[in-house]
Amino acid sequence: MTKKRILSPDRLAECEAAHTLFLSKKNELKLSQKKIADAAGMTPAAVNLYFKGINPLNAQFAAVLARMIQEPVEAFSPRLAEEIRSMTSAPVVREDSASYSVGGTAADVVRDMLSRSGKNLSEDARRRLLAAAQAEDGGGVIELDYYRPGVVGDEVWIAHYDVRAAMGGGQIPHDYPEMLQDIRVSPQHLREMGVEFKEHFHLKMVTGWGQSMAPTIKHRDPLLVDISIREFVGDGIYMFSWEGHLYIKRLQWIGDGHIKMISDNERHQPLEIRADDTYIQARVLLVWNANLV
Incomplete structure (x- = not known):
């Protein structure tokens, strides 16, 4: 590809x-x-x-x-x-x-x-x-690929970022993230599932890396994130940079300019971090689990 x-x-x-x-x-x-x-x-x-x-x-x-x-x-x-x-x-x-x-x-x-x-x-x-x-100047046409209509209904393309957001010790993000692949989804269906977002082009796919957010997010689970959310908007799971590393963790506001970084199991203890040192890149909206049956 x-x-x-x-x-x-x-x-x-x-x-x-x-x-x-x-x-x-x-x-x-x-x-x-x-x-x-x-x-x-x-x-x-x-x-x-x-x-x-x-x-x-x-x-x-x-x-x-x-x-x-x-x-x-x-x-x-x-x-x-x-x-x-x-x-x-x-x-x-x-x-x-x-x-x-x-x-x-x-x-x-x-x-x-x-x-x-x-x-x-x-x-x-x-x-x-x-x-x-x-x-x-009217001398040509530039093709924009951030939105390509699907062949069925309201389907749209969502880009997959080539970054590994760590659910453990943190990953250093690539200088130039690229798309590994696109996925085709229906915004209407996502909303019917309870996924809340303003515009479909705010949605991207990333890959979780590590074990600390299991069982909610397993190692290598694809995640649907909203990149328009760049600040803390309430307790939830976020993709964020802290001390030069990229994480996916639960964030909880604890007041006085501090946030608690929380894992979903006991592999990593909660950590109190300064909000001013935390650069939120996106909020996780959906885990694209592939469970074996």
Whole structure:
């Protein structure tokens, strides 16, 4: 099976371009992911998900990032630059780029950006970024694969993340999680089963790893998670980063800025951790058990 990244190629190119520009400016401007996160009102882990190409860039984050790195939004996302322009009717290109002012095409701006700041981008990223700009100009069509209609009823595709979320001592997540496979499900059927979610494209599959959440979650059980939940919203099972490792555990609020991390058996004792040091990535909604009979 051919591996496909979680985001479509144009969205990945935007993330890669944004990350490259950040790295090229961080020393000069004394920037860090935490400073970007503070300015954007989010956690450093959330910023990292943008830079790693796990989450697509949005206009709000793009505007903050552009201001922090002192580059125009076009430098990494002509799509979002146009979105911001349509909302504000304000120029979002350099003042010194007179030839590529508001009236210039997105492809022209990207070509200019690549000639000035794109030397660290891979050829594939350069190609994808330019293709995305040309699509914005009406010169092509970008295929988005985060939603593909099923062949029956309301079925949709849900991506499977190539990460092992530990139900024990913790796993160090991959730098670039990819889809191992897709599954086809019916959102209506999931809701009838009691699974609560706002949008189907918030749903992803991950694999639990370890024994500490048995019998609720067994080793290698596939899990349906909602990646739109990035903060504690009540007692439950979450996928979260803590001290550089990725876990799946029960979290229980105990007050005074602390959370209790709980396993479902006695292999690991409950642990009290600081909420500020816990970066929630998703909430587990469903265990896809495969029980032998």
